[in-house]
Amino acid sequence: MSKPYDATIKDLAAEGPADFVSWFDGPTTLAVTLLNVDLSTVTTAADVVFGIGDPLTEILHLDAQAGPSATKHLDVLAYNVLLHRRYRVPVRSIVLLLRSSLATAPLAVLGKLPETIGLTDGLAAVVRQLAERLEREAAGDQADRLLVAAYVLTGLRLKASSEVQQLFQ
Structure with a gap:
């Protein structure tokens, strides 16, 4: 499926x-x-x-x-x-x-945020940078498709869909 x-x-x-x-x-x-x-x-x-x-x-x-x-x-x-x-x-x-829960050491440390940054804050910064880059570089509907892809994949990392929605507002 x-x-x-x-x-x-x-x-x-x-x-x-x-x-x-x-x-x-x-x-x-x-x-x-x-x-x-x-x-x-x-x-x-x-x-x-x-x-x-x-x-x-x-x-x-x-x-x-x-x-x-x-x-x-x-x-x-x-x-x-x-x-x-x-x-x-x-x-x-x-x-x-x-x-990341699927990874075992040493893979578990890849992509890990510093302990001083919360997951939602870290992802918010990534989403902002992504949106800025897409605005500069993406042509046509490519930006929309890539933002939808980021939205779907972010849902794998955050448990609450409301958190994902807030990141992409």
Whole structure:
């Protein structure tokens, strides 16, 4: 079943596939395309899948994980096998932890705010900077789509929807 963050991650990936791959996997000199992968014949769907190279030489699979899963490694293995079977190129997977509670040391310290700054205050500063940057750099409806994406993803971090709404007023 698709979750709201799945569509958000896919939309962000579609904005700039090469940038997205570079951010999570390092730069590549090869062409990067976002693959529209439907693995529904085996009742599974991958979050985001990038084809690298033209012709295709490898696949990067990005899996956004918002909640704990004792079997995530099995899902990733299944995606790798199915993608390799379909495209006949090497497949690599990256699991993107969307909640800090999923991380274990040393990952748990990444993105942590200083103890003197509360979560809502820290996020408010990020949202302000994001809005300012989008006003300067985004074209057309891109700013609106990216703000909606930020809103959806912020909802993964804050428990109360009213807190999220206040940040984006």
